Amino acid sequence: MKTLAFIVLFFASNLLSGRVQWVYRNLDPNYFFSKVKFIDSQTGFLIDIFTFLKTTNGGEDWEKKIKVPVGQNSLTKFEIFSDGSGLLIFANGEYWKTYDYGETWSKYTLPIPDYFHYLFALDANRFWLMSQTKNIILYTTNGGDNWDSTLINYFDNFSYITAIFFIDSLKGFITTDKGFILQTNDGGKNWIQKDIGLDKFLNTIYFYNNYLGWVGGFDGTISRTIDAGENWLKISFPVDEAIHKIFFLNDKEGWVFTIVGSGFNSYSKIYYTSDGGSNWSLQLEDTTRIFTGISFIGSKGWICGFYGGLLFTDLETSIENDTKAMIEQERVYLYSDKKSFPNPTSGYVKCKVLWNSYNGAYRIEDAKIEVYSVFGNKIIAPEINIENIQTFEANIVLNCNVFVPGLYFIHITLNNESIAIPIVVTD
Secondary structure (H helix, E strand, O other): OOOHHHHHHHHHHHHHOOOOOOEEOOOOOOOOOOEEEEOOOOOEEEEOOOEEEEEOOOOOOOEEEEEOOOOOOOEEEEEEOOOOOEEEEEOOOEEEEEOOOOOOOEEEEOOOOOOOOEEEEOOOOOEEEEOOOOOEEEEEOOOOOOOEEEEOOOOOOOOOEEEEEEOOOOOEEEEEOOOOEEEEOOOOOOOEEEOOOOOOOEEEEEEOOOOOEEEEEHHHEEEEEOOOOOOOEEEOOOOOOEEEEEEEOOOOOEEEEEEEOOHHHOEEEEEEEOOOOOOOEEEEEEOOOOEEEEEEEOOEEEEEEOOOOEEEEEHHHHHHHHHHHHHHOOOOOEEOOOOEEOOOEOOEEEEEEEEOOOOOOOOHHHOEEEEEEOOOOEOOOOOEEEEEEEOOEEEEEEEOOOOOOEEEEEEEEEOOEEEEEEEEEOO
16 A cells, blocks of 8 residues: 555646646637737637637637738737736737737727737736847836837847846846847846856846745756846756746746747747756647747636647636546545635635545544644544535535634545644634
8 A cells, every 4th residue: 555655746746747737729820919918717719820810708719809910910929918908019019918818909009119029917008029030129107108218239249139128127138149148227228237147148037025036048048046036946847948938827836838949840848846946847748839828817717829830727616626537447446636615714614635546445534533632632522524526526525613713734544544624723
């Protein structure tokens, strides 16, 4: 029999190895998507070179909101917020504004007409636009009503600025093709050069919060900062593929998109980490397309790419389904995600457990279920019920309304294997 320690280790390594299930929801292969964004679990947006699309049912169906005739213009970037406001940028220096989630738009012209490759938005008022080839930055603090500009022409040892990210209204960063970054402390008016110990072409930068961030580039180059970009530490990546996208869902879980090959033979791989980037594992390889954008709302995530590429995952559902499959194969004997509902509680609480049958020999009704306080004191005769959900899956229901406030553990033992589930009781 496996021990509890082995089960915990097994599931930790299971998550690290990238068992999150991405499901293809591909659209027309003529689309070359560059960004996906959801503002809630149902409402999302996609941008292609000539098309702007919207969904209101979680990505099941997509409606064309803007279609630009080929040869007249093209779309570059967009940003839409939960209040319905947003910007859409065109390659000819035109930009459109919306206040109703992309249903209607007003047209405007940027003060400097150029092809702005990059858009970063801190909120509905503060936007930055960046031209890769001319090193021009435009920025606004009032949602695009007025724009100021900066020309970054006082650094002569780089050819391209490649990505931009702001952590607040004043402090921002730009990556370059020479391995150093540029930093501003005044909202983009002035920039200084920062050497971060890299000599590779950098493609991408991402901050999870005001302190924790990552940069990535050619040859599997990744560096991490934990002090808002003051210091950077290079971290190991398992392959020397070009990193072109970094995204972190929290301080531990993140994804990297790489590009393999060149020209028309290029394609993407997706790598996953569950420990802040110290270790990475290959999660998905698609030899037919390049992936370009990622968006998460809670546990639900979407990835977009070339040739109509669109992927979807629900982290909670995919991990739970994977657990069920392993239990049915008797690769795991007893499991709980150690979540309870409601938690904290002052009454009844439920927590889910899963187990395998071991040729039908074991049932959850045969389990020994006990409750202990945080100090190890056993609760005498607690009111416990078992609510069967389906085969090998049940809720343990505990009545906590006679408990004094504090931390407790539901301790479940089945055939000498045990799990403990924390419960917080309030008044």
